[in-house]
Amino acid sequence: MRVTAGGVSAGYDAFTARTTDLAATKGADALKANVLVYPNQDALESEWTASVDKGPAPKPGRRLPEYVTLWWNRNMVIIVRERSGQISDEARDAFINLSQ
Numbered sequence: 001m002r003v004t005a006g007g008v009s010a011g012y013d014a015f016t017a018r019t020t021d022l023a024a025t026k027g028a029d030a031l032k033a034n035v036l037v038y039p040n041q042d043a044l045e046s047e048w049t050a051s052v053d054k055g056p057a058p059k060p061g062r063r064l065p066e067y068v069t070l071w072w073n074r075n076m077v078i079i080v081r082e083r084s085g086q087i088s089d090e091a092r093d094a095f096i097n098l099s100q
Contacts, residue, residue, distance in 0.1 A: 001024055001025070001026040001087070001090055001091065001094065002024065002025050002026070003022060003023070003024045003091075003094070004022070004023050004024075005020055005021065005022055006020065006021035006022070006023070007020075007021060008020065008021075009021050009034040009035075011034075011064075011065040012034070012036065012064075012065075014058075014061060014062040014063065015036055015047055015058075015062060016043070016046075016047065017036035017037055017038045017043070017044075017047070017077075018036070018037050019034055019035065019036050019037075020034070020035050020037070021033075021034055022034070022035055022078075022095075024087060024091045024094075025087070026085075026087050026090065027085070028084075028085060029084060029085025029086055029087035030082070030083070030084050030085065030087065031080060031082065031083040031084075031087050031088065031091050032080075032081045032082040032083070033078050033079060033080045033081060033091075033095070034065075034078075034079045034081060035076060035077070035078050035079075035095070036076065036077045036078075036079070037075065037076050038075045038076065038077075039075065040074070040075055041074045041075055043075070044072075044074070044075055044076075044077065046059075047059055047062060048072070048077060050072055050077075055070055055072065056070050056072040056077050064079060065079075065081070066081070067079045067080060067081055068080045068081065068082065068083055069088075071092050071095060073097075076095070078092075078095050
């Protein structure tokens, strides 16, 4: 899998986290995502309601651009904007494990 990081993502002004564009490809499969990185879990939970059984949801007053799905771990929320093919599982596992 090839992953490239771009500039700062647009559309996340209500969030304090550093936000970066990411793209992943593997053969013809592709994924585009925005990653919000927080210094710790407490900072993430100040802007998100996150639980294992429901996944992350922005707290009131914060909106997200259109997306396909959300992934998260202790200090990161990954907003998948586009995806094609079978890359999702491998990309999710790689991104989620970045801070572990």
